Amino acid sequence: MTGQAARRAEPALDDDAAALLAAKAVELAKASGLRVAAVVVDAAGQVVAVRRQADSYPTTYHIALAKAFTSANFGRESGEMGRLLAGVERGIHITQADDRLLFIDGGCALVRDGVLVGGIGVSGASADEDLACARGAVEHWVTSR
Template sequence: MKIAVPQVTVSWEAAHAAVEAAVRKAEALGVRINVGVADTAGNLVAFLRMPGAFPQSISIAIDKAYTAGGFGFPTGDWMKVVGDNEGMKLGFSAQPRLIVFGGGLPIRVDGQLVGGIGVSGASEEQDGLCARAGLLAIGADDVGEPG
């Protein structure tokens, strides 16, 4: 019986580079965002808030990172995952910290899940573009165009 197993996680250096890249993308888009990176357990590793970004979006960005990092798929894919199952739709959307709309992306390295990035404060599409910029900046697996 194994008592302990090694765990791979996003580094603080990569997390900080990812949030900075997301903010740079937001600047290019002319929007203000909050962005967080979490490990697969949902622990916050890095966070940035642009001046003027909605303070209410702070927890949403962190929770998007928590959701994408824990489940391993984009937050915008939740409705596709649950399909027509109304019980799952209601049940999952009622869970604290679980976000079921776009702007959160898993961080994978060579297919291995190491965390999640979450962006909030702009449109769902713009949040996704900023999150993807964070992935690309650190060389994480690309999830493709959000949406």
Template sequence: MTALINARTIGLNAARSAVDTAVAVATSLGVPVCVAVVDRAGHLLAYGRMDSAPLLSAQIALDKAYTVAAFGLPTHEWFDLIKDEPALLHGIVKTDRLVVFGGGVPVTVDGELVGAVGVSGGSTKQDRLIAESGAAAAVPQSVSTSGGVT
């Protein structure tokens, strides 16, 4: 049995790139949003709240990113998984910080979860598009053999 696990995660520069890109996309859509980027463990790395973004969207964006980091599943996929299971549908949605609608997406490298982006303030379709744009910006074009972003 291995005593240690070697796991990659995004860093601050990648998180800032995700926020900047998400804000640029949201601006082009005319949608003021909040953007939260977390590492693979769900810890906040970068955050941005656009002028006029709804105040409640701040926590929702963070919870969307946290949900993805905690389960590795985009938030827009949750409802289809639980809609036909009454116990889950009425029980799991009461779990603190769990969001089951669009706007939270994973940041992956070679299929490995390295972080997540959460966006709130627009429709779920807009939030998802903006989050996906941010996540794409956070993914390094190449990864060095030591696991660092190059």
């Protein structure tokens, strides 16, 4: 084939939706007085959008990315994977095989029409608070489409 490169018909998770997801997660955090970062990745775990409050810890980005990556990789909440692997000997081997995985609450899978399209991760508060912000952003995304 010569000429123009082939283009995808439609991105599974477009940049506008990803930006809105990240912004909503941070908005929810701010409303609760929390300082967080939110990262949205596509189904391959590649970053599509980031929103980090300037006064959040510098490490919040990396932790949120790991939660988002874990959720996109497994199609589940990041903390749920941790609970599923608890007590499973091979769980330790999974984390040793890919250090981008993080099995604590705060990451949610993004599913459109039954298809995994990515993940969102939030970090900076408690794991429960991070998860509430991620879930709230996902709920907003699902109901506003």
